[in-house]
Amino acid sequence: MSVRQALLALLEQGPMYGYQLRAEFERRTGSTWPLNVGQVYTTLARLERDGLVEGTGTDDEGHVIYRVTEAGEDEVAAWFTTPVSRSHPPRDELAIKLALAVTVPGVDVGAVIQGQRTATMAALQDYTRLKRTGRAALPGAATDPADLAWSLVLDSLVFAAEAEIRWLDHCEARLRRVAATRDDVRRPGEAPAAENATDKAARR
Amino acid sequence: MSAILELADVTRIHGSGATEVRALRAVHFHAHAGELVAVMGPSGSGKSTLLTLAGGLDQPTHGAVRVEGVDLASLGYKGRARMRRTSIGYVFQDFNLIPALTAAENVALPRELDGARAGVARRAALQALEEVGIGELADRFPDEMSGGQQQRVAIARAVVGERRLILADEPTGALDTDTGEEILRLLRARCDAGAAGVLVTHEARHAAWADRVVFLRDGVVVDESGTDPAESLLESDAAR
Incomplete structure (x- = not known):
């Protein structure tokens, strides 16, 4: 559960209250994974219950200030030194959708792939626009660690979208190859080169 | 438009x-x-x-x-x-610069072929190189430049003369x-x-x-x- 560890890691910088924690989190990650302040306070309450943070009283405006305990510091250190688990890949709706699309009769898999590729490309264009015009593109981005962090998060989204498009291209190419082989088997003797994809699509 | x-x-x-x-x-x-x-x-x-x-x-x-x-x-x-x-300006994957010409000469070439006087063409080339951020490399030959610099020259050549x-x-x-x-x-x-x-x-x-x-x-x-x-x-x- 990364919100928990992220908040603990932020508190290593110094004691803070809930709103400050949320602001610091979003400064580093943009609003990619928005945190609501309720979630922040619930998480803080659990961390306090588990002895990883403790309240240190309130400021003038009545905000409860939290600081990390020794056990909390150990937990942060363990988080940073343990790789994120890859043993259970997160559920991927697109991969599941495509796995079903190729097996369930009557689904136009080509249209599924094309529709997704257009949508992912549009997202990739948005990320790129943010990269070239947003905070990450400002001259200060090289020196402010929070801006650098956000720019790296943006790069992560860019690479993920790019990988998804490459995978969709790959799926499409393989499906077309399979369709071509089936046609060869069905009609031996006919040269596959003489036909074109429109004919194939029409037959499908 | x-x-x-x-x-x-x-x-x-x-x-x-x-x-x-x-x-x-x-x-x-x-x-x-x-x-x-x-x-x-x-x-x-x-x-x-x-x-x-x-x-x-x-x-x-x-x-x-x-x-x-x-x-x-x-x-x-x-x-x-x-x-x-x-x-029309072209930019290719392999830059396509002429090795025997300097950056400025490469960029000036299309203008000169079009009949512009050498001085006029060179001034336009220097300005185009300036715009792509390599004005100081005008008198270098392609093999004295990195790939990125060569591609900048190619872009300057593609845009020189209001194309x-x-x-x-x-x-x-x-x-x-x-x-x-x-x-x-x-x-x-x-x-x-x-x-x-x-x-x-x-x-x-x-x-x-x-x-x-x-x-x-x-x-x-x-x-x-x-x-x-x-x-x-x-x-x-x-x-x-």
Whole structure:
């Protein structure tokens, strides 16, 4: 559960209250994974219950200030030194959708792939626009660690979208190859080169 | 505002009979001033054919290719050659600089071929090199420059002399990620300054720098993502 560890890691910088924690989190990650302040306070309450943070009283405006305990510091250190688990890949709706699309009769898999590729490309264009015009593109981005962090998060989204498009291209190419082989088997003797994809699509 | 480049119902067939290849089929495509359009698609989808036709290096079997409103077919060989020197700039994957000429001489060449006096052409070249951020490398030869610097020279050559259509064929293909991004930033800036750009690439990450991304498959436009610039929306409203 990364919100928990992220908040603990932020508190290593110094004691803070809930709103400050949320602001610091979003400064580093943009609003990619928005945190609501309720979630922040619930998480803080659990961390306090588990002895990883403790309240240190309130400021003038009545905000409860939290600081990390020794056990909390150990937990942060363990988080940073343990790789994120890859043993259970997160559920991927697109991969599941495509796995079903190729097996369930009557689904136009080509249209599924094309529709997704257009949508992912549009997202990739948005990320790129943010990269070239947003905070990450400002001259200060090289020196402010929070801006650098956000720019790296943006790069992560860019690479993920790019990988998804490459995978969709790959799926499409393989499906077309399979369709071509089936046609060869069905009609031996006919040269596959003489036909074109429109004919194939029409037959499908 | 009209399209700088327009392909209207363009079909290009290579060969005939059993070996006939339809490289493009009834393609409509346009790029407006200030717009960068990316063309994506697998090998053999017709990307390069589209670019070759747009540059007047080949002619469609059916349909028309118009650059700044002029049908390239109506120009004849000489007219097209002139159009290529004055209105259209190319950027290639392997830079295509002439090794025996300095950066400034490479950039000045199209202007000189067009009849500009040597001094005038050189001044225009220096300004173009300045604009792509390598004014200080004007007197270097290509083999004294990095790949990224050579591609900057190629972009300067593509835009020198007020040319408003830039055709780029995998311009980042031979460059590392950061340098490739610099080149895209530069192309993007030229388009933001009023040129129309067409970027052929198979890399989604690079295509994402464009305003619109057109997907080609077997010579047909199968999909488009992104939006037309505001001007072209107004234009289609007016046409209705």
